[in-house]
Structure formats: structure tokens, C-alpha cells
Amino acid sequence: MKINPNYNILAASTSTIFGSGYLEYILDEAVRFLNTDEIIFIPYARPSGMSWEEYTESPAKAFAGKGVSVKGLHEFDRPKEALRKSQAIFTGGGNTFLLLKTLYEFDLMDELKSVIAGGTPYMGTSAGSNICGPDIGTTNDMPIVYPPSFGALNFLPFNINPHYLDPDPLSKHKGKTRETRIYEFHQFNSQMVLGLREGSWIEARQGVVELKGRLTARLFKPGVQAVEIAPGVLDF
Amino acid sequence: MKINPNYNILAASTSTIFGSGYLEYILDEAVRFLNTDEIIFIPYARPSGMSWEEYTESPAKAFAGKGVSVKGLHEFDRPKEALRKSQAIFTGGGNTFLLLKTLYEFDLMDELKSVIAGGTPYMGTSAGSNICGPDIGTTNDMPIVYPPSFGALNFLPFNINPHYLDPDPLSKHKGKTRETRIYEFHQFNSQMVLGLREGSWIEARQGVVELKGRLTARLFKPGVQAVEIAPGVLDF
Numbered sequence: 001m002k003i004n005p006n007y008n009i010l011a012a013s014t015s016t017i018f019g020s021g022y023l024e025y026i027l028d029e030a031v032r033f034l035n036t037d038e039i040i041f042i043p044y045a046r047p048s049g050m051s052w053e054e055y056t057e058s059p060a061k062a063f064a065g066k067g068v069s070v071k072g073l074h075e076f077d078r079p080k081e082a083l084r085k086s087q088a089i090f091t092g093g094g095n096t097f098l099l100l101k102t103l104y105e106f107d108l109m110d111e112l113k114s115v116i117a118g119g120t121p122y123m124g125t126s127a128g129s130n131i132c133g134p135d136i137g138t139t140n141d142m143p144i145v146y147p148p149s150f151g152a153l154n155f156l157p158f159n160i161n162p163h164y165l166d167p168d169p170l171s172k173h174k175g176k177t178r179e180t181r182i183y184e185f186h187q188f189n190s191q192m193v194l195g196l197r198e199g200s201w202i203e204a205r206q207g208v209v210e211l212k213g214r215l216t217a218r219l220f221k222p223g224v225q226a227v228e229i230a231p232g233v234l235d236f
Numbered sequence: 237m238k239i240n241p242n243y244n245i246l247a248a249s250t251s252t253i254f255g256s257g258y259l260e261y262i263l264d265e266a267v268r269f270l271n272t273d274e275i276i277f278i279p280y281a282r283p284s285g286m287s288w289e290e291y292t293e294s295p296a297k298a299f300a301g302k303g304v305s306v307k308g309l310h311e312f313d314r315p316k317e318a319l320r321k322s323q324a325i326f327t328g329g330g331n332t333f334l335l336l337k338t339l340y341e342f343d344l345m346d347e348l349k350s351v352i353a354g355g356t357p358y359m360g361t362s363a364g365s366n367i368c369g370p371d372i373g374t375t376n377d378m379p380i381v382y383p384p385s386f387g388a389l390n391f392l393p394f395n396i397n398p399h400y401l402d403p404d405p406l407s408k409h410k411g412k413t414r415e416t417r418i419y420e421f422h423q424f425n426s427q428m429v430l431g432l433r434e435g436s437w438i439e440a441r442q443g444v445v446e447l448k449g450r451l452t453a454r455l456f457k458p459g460v461q462a463v464e465i466a467p468g469v470l471d472f
Binding site for chain 1: 254255282377380385
């Protein structure tokens, strides 16, 4: 898999795993990866509609214990300049449509692409990881707002489906399984989709893309049966 | 609740309930409601990406047993005229984004609104019910294609969330529950949302809207706790 060797991307399925605190399972990894004492946080995905200010408190609190300070992008008068000058960027989860719409509205998509292409580390969780692929076509979120495009940051040459869930063979529910939804996606789109289970993340640096965490991930390519991918370097 | 007294709407959560065939649980009701021996089927939601032709076979087979013939809207050279002349219209489930995009592309939204306002019975299942509300903001589907708008047919003064699922108190999954998603929807939208469980449907005629089937439905209004609604006339 070829990606820009300047990219430093950490794209996690979730911010929080069952029975542990916000970012707890990945905090040491995040601190090592972001490699700075000052992070800019993009709070636009607003989980449960919480305000930017309120949302920024969660990562601020989590990283404070590691001596890393977190500032919300909304705190800056000139957000583009703030991104350009930032040491590291973290985009939290929430609603992917809202996140993407806000980034477009504030005209920050190109700036983010250029800053990350310049080597600034980018970490995302959930919706923040969703936007690392070519588009948001495999988000699990409801379309609560209408973005001007589904096109995303395209850091990774595949879409991520975060919080990936296996079909429940005992279910009596007739709604679609996650697998069926991704299959439908591939009737109209050609990029690969990685179903990333909670506790897994993707790390890309020096042109190498790795699956990290203890779990396998589920790889969907158009027209073929999905397969399980073990943690390690991704060479599909 | 005020709706156009000319409307004849049957909006079902699902086409199929566990352990039974396509439309089986609702077929008698549908035949009685549609009240014709010739139905036009809108197959644009294409579940699992199946073709319009292939998809139309399912309702054709189901209704054939009741002496009702089904023609796919794609079989007509002039779909607008076909809608105008139709005795009854049934829109099947699949992907809501694809359904809506196709209806807009074929310039059929206004035609559908006008035909249904003229009294032609409309039945929808799943995605076909989703588009009966003001917009598709509470669909469960993945955004596999980009429609020109999320605006829908607005037959009903509330959004439907089909295949409604209660939160699982034992779940260790940190992805959002359906309830959380609808709560997020209400941070940015004001219309009510009815969580319609599989086996339930809405019937509107002569200006009266009823919840039908054996189950309660879950009503979400912005800013207040969701409540259960019993089958019967809806007066919220």
C-alpha cells in the first residue's frame, strides 16, 4: 500500500473501550505518537451535541496527566494559522456528518491536508478516523446535517468503518448487519474498507501502514469475500 | 396531529420480520390498504445493490398470491406519467441515500408529492418509510451515494426511524445506541422522530394517523425524555 511517507496518522476505532476511561487504553501510545507537549483538538464532531468547549475538556483532562496540554481549535481566532503552527492535531469522535460539514464551512479541509502532508502528526478517534479515508461513505452515524460533500481527507487509501461489529448469528433483528452495509457501499464505490474493531487502530508513518491493538480487523474489497487481517504491517 | 386528509400512507418499519417471508406479516393489510389489483413498485433503494428488475420480483411474487400485479417503475418509458396514472405506489427498502438520490435524479420528488396529495395510496417499507418524513436524517443506512438534498417527501410531520432497536443494557460495545443517535439528531433538528419497531407500521388516512401492529413505538421530541406510544391514533 502506497501512502505519502510524510504522513503521521493514528486512526483509532474508538476513544473509549468498555470498562475504561476516555482514551485510557490508548493514551500512552497517543503521547508517544503525537510526540509533543501541546496538542490542538478539533471538537467539531460534538458527541451528543455537546459544545466545543465542553468536549475539549475530555482530551484536556486525559492528556493533562501526561504533561501534555490540549487547546481546542475553536479557541483560536485564526484556525488555519493555528493548524499550520500546531505540533500535533487530534480530532475526536461524535457525528461524522457534523464534523465534515463544519470543516468544510470553516474552509479547513485543504489546510488540514496540507499541514498533515507536511508531517504534522494527526490522531483521530471514530469520526476523526472516518475522515481519514477517501470519503465518509462508511460512517455509522445518522445524517443529522448535510455536508457540501461526502469527500474526506484521503490520508489513507481505504475507508475506515469504526466500531466495527460482527454479525450476531442469534439476532432476530432484520435491520442490516454492518457487513451488509459495507457490501452495499461496494456496489457504488471501489475503495477498500477496513472494519476496525474497538481497541484497534491504524498507524501510518514513513509510508508504512500498520494495524495495531490485539484484535484482527475485517478487510472488505469490492467483489470478494471479506477477510480478517492480523495486527502488523498492512500490505493489501 | 394535522396532516393532509387526502393522504393514504402506510409506512412500515420493515418488509420482513424474523422467521417469515417477504411482506408476509403485512400482506393482507397491504392488499386491503392499497385497494387495487395493480401496484407500481419503486425499486430504487436496491437492497444489497440488486438490480431494479431483480428487486421488483420480490413484491411481484408476494402480491401475486393475492391476485395483485406489480410493475416496477423502471419498466415505464415515462415514469412521471406512470405515477400519475397509478392506482397505488409501493416503495421498497434498501439504501435510503440511494433511493432519495435516484428520485431526485429522475425528478420524481414533486411528482410523487403531487400524486400522493391527490389521494393515491402510498406504501413504504424501511427506506420507503424513511422518505415519508420531512428528511432522511434518521435513516440507519450508510451514505453510500451523495443525494442533492436530505429533504424527503414530508407526508408525515415527523421522521421515522425504521428497524428501531432498544439499547442493549448488557452490551460492551461503545458505538452509539439508536437512542443516542436520535438525541444527536435533535441537537440540530426540531421535528419529532418515531422509532418504529419491526412489525409496526403507521397508517394515515382521512387526516388520522395511527400506529398499527402489536408493539409500542418510541417517540422522541427535542429536549424531553423519549416516551413509549401505544398502538392507536397518534395525537402528539
